[in-house]
Amino acid sequence: MVEEADPVPAAPWPELLPWQAAPAVALLAKRATLPHALLITGPGGIGKRAFALNVARALLCESPRSDALACGACPSCTYAASAQHPDLLMVQRIEADADTEEKKKDPYGVDRIRELTEWATLTSHRGGRKVAIVYPAESLNVSSGNALLKTLEEPPPDTYLLLVSHQPGRIPATLRSRCGFVAAPRPSADEARQWLQAQGVTDATAILAQAGGAPLRALALAEPAWQEERGVWLAALAKPSALPAVALAARLEARQREERKDRLGFALDWLLAWTADLARAAAGAPPLRNPDFADALHALAATVAPVALFRYHRLLLRQRALVAHPLQPKLVAESLLFAYRDLFR
Numbered sequence: 173m174v175e176e177a178d179p180v181p182a183a184p185w186p187e188l189l190p191w192q193a194a195p196a197v198a199l200l201a202k203r204a205t206l207p208h209a210l211l212i213t214g215p216g217g218i219g220k221r222a223f224a225l226n227v228a229r230a231l232l233c234e235s236p237r238s239d240a241l242a243c244g245a246c247p248s249c250t251y252a253a254s255a256q257h258p259d260l261l262m263v264q265r266i267e268a269d270a271d272t273e274e275k276k277k278d279p280y281g282v283d284r285i286r287e288l289t290e291w292a293t294l295t296s297h298r299g300g301r302k303v304a305i306v307y308p309a310e311s312l313n314v315s316s317g318n319a320l321l322k323t324l325e326e327p328p329p330d331t332y333l334l335l336v337s338h339q340p341g342r343i344p345a346t347l348r349s350r351c352g353f354v355a356a357p358r359p360s361a362d363e364a365r366q367w368l369q370a371q372g373v374t375d376a377t378a379i380l381a382q383a384g385g386a387p388l389r390a391l392a393l394a395e396p397a398w399q400e401e402r403g404v405w406l407a408a409l410a411k412p413s414a415l416p417a418v419a420l421a422a423r424l425e426a427r428q429r430e431e432r433k434d435r436l437g438f439a440l441d442w443l444l445a446w447t448a449d450l451a452r453a454a455a456g457a458p459p460l461r462n463p464d465f466a467d468a469l470h471a472l473a474a475t476v477a478p479v480a481l482f483r484y485h486r487l488l489l490r491q492r493a494l495v496a497h498p499l500q501p502k503l504v505a506e507s508l509l510f511a512y513r514d515l516f517r
């Protein structure tokens with residue numbers, strides 16, 4: 173999925189997810205010695221953003237609970253809940269589409285990082301700590317990373333920087349090496365299923381499998397429209413000789429520009445999960461992500477060369493990493509679908 177592009181946290185403030193409470197308490201217990209720059213990492217769809225926002229809220233809280241979590245009632249918590257806290261800065265989706273004027277002028281978000289570094293030097297409005305969150309941090313490149321470097325090297329007192337990323341390997345090493353690492357809490361299979369059921373998802377186990385166990389991604393996927401779209405794509409992938417590559421790719425064009433990227437993101441996830449399942453089927457293992465297509469996967473697995481499949485999977489991964497960049501979803505999908513069809517020739 174493509175990350176949100178809002179400049180401020182969406183209200184209402186996302187609560188700590190059930191699997192995040194104990195790790196948040198453990199992290200905040202070390203508050204006195206916490207590094208001023210933290211790199212919070214983990215796979216997409218497990219709630220890293222909610223975790224980072226709640227750690228920030230706790231750091232800013234003016235009367236934290238005995239377990240160091242935010243009280244939820246002090247002026248600082250109230251400002252945070254309405255996304256108006258003057259000492260909390262969210263920098264989201266720094267590098268982005270080239271379509272808007274602002275982004276054309278500053279495609280790599282260098283100006284926004286400079287704003288952050290200036291903000292970091294200001295005195296705290298509420299007389300306490302200040303926290304900035306950069307999300308997703310893999311959108312930092314060498315230029316915007318250099319702009320951030322000085323703040324990381326000499327962080328102003330009581331100022332914290334939380335970098336949130338599911339692809340930390342793409343963050344310049346000069347930045348990574350100056351951060352403390354925090355593995356974002358992951359739910360157990362039971363916790364993920366229970367949470368998803370509590371959100372009203374009835375076939376939680378099947379949808380969690382589709383989402384690779386990531387509950388927030390599963391919640392998005394559970395939308396009937398996405399389930400229907402997945403059915404269309406997977407049925408087409410199951411019959412490569414008749415694959416309607418152009419028509420399938422054209423389905424991405426349906427709506428607004430932002431939604432096209434979401435659609436490409438979902439399509440890439442389906443292709444990735446499908447090819448991973450094909451590799452499992454070729455090795456005689458049952459599919460993990462698409463058990464509802466087990467028969468088709470096993471039949472196809474017998475007809476594909478493992479090396480070609482592996483190369484194709486890597487190509488998909490590279491493309492997945494680029495999905496937030498300016499690109500033409502329809503053309504990307506077309507070329508990937510043609511390449512998929514060629515695997516079976």
Ligand SMILES: [Zn+2]
Nearest residue numbers: 233243246249
């Ligand atoms: Zn509070």
